[in-house]
Amino acid sequence: MMAKPKNGKRGKTAGSAQKWSIVLILTFLFVASAFLQPVQARVSATILGFRASENRYFTIFYRERNLRLAAILSADSDSFARRFCSELGLKKPATPIPVYIDPNSSGKTEVFPSPxxxxxxxxPAKRIIVIKTARQLGRGAEAEILVVFRHEAVHAILHENIAHIPRWLDEGLAQSFSRGFTIQNGRTLLGVPVKNFRNYLPESAFQHENTAKLAYTLSSGLVSYLRELGRTPLTVFLKRLKETDLETAFNSAYGINLSFFFYMFRENYLSRYTLFSLIVSDEGLFGVMTLLAVVLLLIQKIxxxxxxxxxxxxxxKEExxxxxxxxxxxxxxxxxEERKGGREKNLTQGH
Incomplete structure (x- = not known):
């Protein structure tokens, strides 16, 4: 009597093979899409009249008239990505991110219109960075295009590492790593009560004209203080954000809640921007001494x-x-002489 085939085991084997086939197909499609994406971007850019400067993490697309600006970005882009990712423990872009220098223009040359x-x-949907300031930049203002690029590059790298990042942290990191936090920013935030800080952190605060300026300034200050507190807790904070909510991630990394952090930020960080603190600080004393030297020079000149x-x-008067x-x-x-002449004349007449 013939033994019956074990249909259950054969069916299980067939199902496993089918499963692995699907995995292999999906892997192939993923690898192919990753390879074809930069190729497709280059072809599209060529059609639109752009030239390409390829780098490890960014490909700069530009027109002939913006060659100098493209060279500046190419020289800075990869080194900035390495520094930023190294400090925050983030992954560098797997494939180059396209960067288009597409200045504002009233003509038909503008490919990515914007306000x-x-x-x-x-x-993020197209995975591209667009630089719009090039038309306004003259020679000597190259630093501004680097500020704009670094700001947007931070957004791009963060988006590829953290799916859901709070807007204030996203903008704060972008501001801190591009333009930085200035004395004027600190003086501005001194006028904002701690209890009102949370009003400028939601997404909506960055979208309204009457709150956007303070929202960007506050986010820049908060992140600047986080960086000052050390690299390790900040990298832990960003890592935890991938797994949990904001409050839990922050408490896990810093051991305090956000409300107490805001108080620390106001008392320990912003206090250095009071007028008295600015005067007695090393920079303030240097400024006072410099001002005093200038005044003395003016007095001496007068x-x-x-x-x-x-x-x-x-x-x-002497002359x-x-x-x-x-x-x-x-x-x-x-x-x-006149008297002598007169006497001689009289003597002559007398003779």
Missing amino acids: RWVNGFYD RNRRKLVRLGEEDE RERDARLTAEVAKTAEG
Whole structure:
């Protein structure tokens, strides 16, 4: 009697093979799409009239007139990506991110139209960075295009590492690693009560004209303080954000809640921007000494000028007196000659 085939085991084997076939197909499609994406971007850019400067993490697309700006970005882009990812423990882009230098223009050359006040933007759906400021930049203003690029590059790298990142942290990192936090920013935030900080952190605060400025400034300050507290807790914070919510991730990394962090930020970080703190700080003292030196130089310059005027007046007075004495001597000599001539004439007539 023939044994019955074990249909269950055969069916299980067939199902496993089918499963692995699907995995292999999906892997192939993923690898192929990753390979074809930059190729497709280059072909599309060529059609749109762009040239390409290929780098490890960014491909700069530009037109002939923006060659100098493209060279500046190419020289900076990869090194910036390495520094940023190294400091925060993030993965570098697996494939180059396209960066288009597409200045605002009233003609038909603008490929990625945007409002005139936009300096640049990152489009996560298309995975592209667009720089819009090039038309306004002249020679000597190259630093501005680097600021715009680094800001948008931070957004792009963060998007590829963390699926859901709070807007204030996203913008704060972009501001901190591009333009930085200035004394004017600190002076501005001193006027905002701690209890109102949370009003400027939601997504909506960055989208309204009356709150956007403070929202960007506050986010920049908060992240600057986080960086000052150390690299390790910040990298842990970003890592935890991939797995849990904001409050839990922050508490796990820093051991405090956000409300207490805001208080620390106000008392420990912003306090250095009070007028008294600025004056007694090393930078403030240097500024005061420099100002004092400038004032002393101005006083000395004024004194020297007055001295020169006084010396000039004295020289003129001496010259007038010398002329007067000379004139008197000439007149006296002439009078003596006239008298002598008169006496000689009288003697002649007498004879």
